[in-house]
Structures are given as C-alpha cells and as structure tokens.
Amino acid sequence: GNSVTQMEGPVTLSEEAFLTINCTYTATGYPSLFWYVQYPGEGLQLLLKATKADDKGSNKGFEATYRKETTSFHLEKGSVQVSDSAVYFCALSDLSNAGKSTFGDGTTLTVKP
Amino acid sequence: NAGVTQTPKFQVLKTGQSMTLQCAQDMNHEYMSWYRQDPGMGLRLIHYSVGAGITDQGEVPNGYNVSRSTTEDFPLRLLSAAPSQTSVYFCASSLDSGGAQYFGPGTRLLVL
Numbered sequence: 001g002n003s004v005t006q007m008e009g010p011v012t013l014s015e016e017a018f019l020t021i022n023c024t025y026t027a028t029g030y031p032s033l034f035w036y037v038q039y040p041g042e043g044l045q046l047l048l049k050a051t052k053a054d055d056k057g058s059n060k061g062f063e064a065t066y067r068k069e070t071t072s073f074h075l076e077k078g079s080v081q082v083s084d085s086a087v088y089f090c091a092l093s094d095l096s097n098a099g100k101s102t103f104g105d106g107t108t109l110t111v112k113p
Numbered sequence: 114n115a116g117v118t119q120t121p122k123f124q125v126l127k128t129g130q131s132m133t134l135q136c137a138q139d140m141n142h143e144y145m146s147w148y149r150q151d152p153g154m155g156l157r158l159i160h161y162s163v164g165a166g167i168t169d170q171g172e173v174p175n176g177y178n179v180s181r182s183t184t185e186d187f188p189l190r191l192l193s194a195a196p197s198q199t200s201v202y203f204c205a206s207s208l209d210s211g212g213a214q215y216f217g218p219g220t221r222l223l224v225l
Binding site: 031032034036042043044045046049051089091093094095096097098100101103104105106 | 117144146153154155156158161163169171203205207210211212213214215216217218219
C-alpha cells in the first residue's frame with residue numbers, strides 16, 4: 001500500500017534560516033505529491049503540488065521537487081519568516097485512491113525572530 | 114465560493130450521547146472524506162465517499178456512520194460518544210481521484 005514518511009520534528013529555526021523538511025514515499029502506482037500547511041486552529045491548506053517525476057512545485061517561496069529515483073519530495077525554503085510557523089504535512093494521492101490521500105505525520109516548524 | 118464548511122466549530126458531549134458533524138462543499142466535488150487528527154497520530158481516515166449514494170470505510174470507522182444523499186453534503190454521525198472520540202475532525206473534498214484535497218476548518222469535539 002501507499003505510505004509517507006516525514007522528517008520528525010519539531011524543527012526550530014531563526015528567521016531567515018534555510019528550511020528543509022524531508023519526505024519520502026512508497027506507492028504502488030504513479031502518485032501526485034503534495035505539501036499541506038496547517039496554521040494553529042485551522043484546517044490544512046494546500047501549499048504546493050507536483051504531479052509527475054521531475055516536476056517542481058512552488059508557492060510562497062517554498063519549493064519541492066518530485067524525485068522518482070529517490071522516492072522523495074523534500075520541502076525547502078531559502079529564508080523562513082516567523083509567519084511560516086505551522087505544521088507541514090507531506091501527502092500523496094493516486095488514481096486508485098478514490099479521492100483519499102495518504103499523509104505523513106506532520107512536522108511542526110517554529111521560527112524565532 | 115465558501116469552499117468546505119463544517120459545523121459546529123466546537124462541541125462538548127457526554128459519554129453515550131449522539132451527534133452529527135455537518136460538512137458541506139460548494140465546489141461540485143465528487144470525492145469527500147472525513148479525518149480525525151490526534152496529537153502524535155497525524156490524520157486518520159474515518160470514512161470517504163466517491164459520489165452521492167456511495168460511501169466506504171477508512172482506517173478508523175468504528176463508532177461513526179456517514180451518508181451522502183447529495184453531492185454537497187457529507188455528515189458524520191457519532192452513534193454513542195466515547196472519550197476516545199475526543200479529537201479534531203476534518204472534512205475534505207477533492208475534484209478528482211488523484212487530486213489535491215480541500216479541507217474545512219475542523220470541528221473540535223470533547224467527550225466527557
């Protein structure tokens with residue numbers, strides 16, 4: 001079956017530091033890959049996505065590249081801000097999933113001024 | 114578009130009570146799901162639906178029922194609440210089978 005493994009947290013960084021959150025996956029088909037962000041007290045929001053190998057998803061300064069050879073989709077940002085403090089979820093979905101997604105456990109990011 | 118809406122935002126129940134968590138979406142999405150989120154356990158799928166009239170169980174369905182009489186609505190029923198059902202519940206919808214999910218704001222449930 002499908003699974004997603006995320007880098008364990010929590011992660012604490014200073015403002016303007018470089019961020020990497022690792023994500024690897026196992027899938028039987030050819031999944032689409034996603035990063036979602038959850039701010040305190042809110043639901044998950046789609047941050048970025050990639051639908052095929054070597055695609056790069058990007059949004060709000062965050063990037064992730066779909067690496068089929070290493071089954072990875074690591075999230076990166078060159079310079080984090082305090083407002084980036086949130087929980088980040090890596091997820092996958094494929095056509096056989098019937099509209100469901102498989103999520104990682106989430107990584108809590110705290111950015112200090 | 115309002116997107117995915119959930120009511121209530123917060124609810125306190127006593128053990129043994131029943132209630133319905135409401136979920137609606139106005140994006141004409143065929144696929145809808147219910148998840149629960151507990152500390153240290155990520156998101157766990159309770160039930161899902163691939164269209165009106167079609168539902169199926171996820172990984173933690175016990176104690177919950179769902180129905181999907183319209184494309185827009187996907188209510189989750191707790192039959193007899195237990196303290197183990199204290200959680201945050203999220204409803205989500207997606208346009209297609211392999212696509213992104215759109216989440217509601219969540220319902221925080223406390224069972225005493």
